[in-house]
Amino acid sequence: MSSSQHPDNSQPNDPHQKQPNPTDLARLEQELEEAEASLTYSASTSGTAASANSANSAYGRTTAPPLAMVETAFLASTASLLWLVSYYLSVGPWMRILFPIPIALVYLRWGLRASWMAAITCGLLLSVLMGPYLSLLFFIPYALLGVQLGAMWKRRLPWLPSISIGTLIATFGFFTRMWILSVFVGEDLWNYVTNRIADLLQWVLTKLVDWGLLGFEVLGQTNLTGVQIATVGMILCSDFVYVFTIHLAAWLLLERLGNPIPDPPRWVQVLMEEEKS
Known part of the structure; x- marks a missing residue:
């Protein structure tokens, strides 16, 4: 019964069936073999291309020239906008502290060029918006700073240092700035300013003599050269304080942006810690 229902698969093959040719x-x-070799070559080529692309992408991430260009343009426009707002709106002298910081940040992130x-x-940009004179006043000294x-x-x-x-x-x-203004005005403003300072000093000495605090021999002894030297010293002291405040602002600001500057002297850190506490 079972043998009639299930044909015997162990029967020998038909002797008339065509046998495969050894040549075929x-x-x-x-x-x-050729197909396997071509597939292996394609895989290795694609792997090499992928590694090259990854290397190129890594190089792009390292140098990132488009990002450098965008950040440079953005920070340059920020510095120009600060100067423009400070000049036209008279926000206050404190904004002078921020003028050099965007350009310094560009150096910290992308270097000298x-x-x-x-x-x-x-x-x-400022020469287009405000004229060459005000543009030069920003470039010297703030851009150089x-x-x-x-x-x-x-x-x-x-x-x-x-x-x-x-x-x-x-x-x-x-x-x-004094020289440029002197050229526009047609007068030596440095001599004008120092003469006015000498007149002010002479007036103060006269008042002190009237009050009996000084003798009459001090009158008429105002030395213009000494006044000029003292004026230069005052300008140096004022600029020293100004650049010091720039360092303080940059120390507090740039650290939050991920580009910290060197730490200040110890006494400055102590004062800042006491101020925070």
Whole structure:
């Protein structure tokens, strides 16, 4: 019964069935080997291309020239906007502290070339918006200060040499402004200012003599050269304090942006900790 229902599969093959040709088998094996070799080559090529693409993408992430360009343009426009708002709206002298910081931040993030690009971009943008005179007044000293401070902060130099060089740049900017104004006005404003200071000093001495605090021999002894030297000393002291406040603002601000500057002297840190407490 079961044998009739299930045919016997163990019957020998039909002797008339066509047997495979050994030549065809060899050719088929060769084609399979060639196909496998081509697939292996394609996989290795795609792996090499993928590694090259990943290397290129890693290189792009490292240098990131588009990001550097965008940040440089953004920070340059920020510095220009600060100068424009401070000049036209008269917000206050405290905003002067922020003028060099965007360009210094460009140096900290992208180096010397990007910081000079930011400084020149500020000059060109302000020359279009406000004229070449006000653009030059920003470039000297604030843009130069930004490059100088960024360079010294990048090298992790102490505050004292950084403030000292910044003071010289700020003083140079003051005398540049004085010279430009003298050219426009047609008068030596430096001599004018020092003469007015000498007159003020003479008036103070006269009052002191009237009150009996000084003798009459001090009158008429005002030395114009001494007044000029004292004026330069006062300008240097004022610029020293100004650059010091820039360092304080940058120390408090740039650390939150992920680009900290060198730590201040110990006594400054103690004062800031006492102020916070």
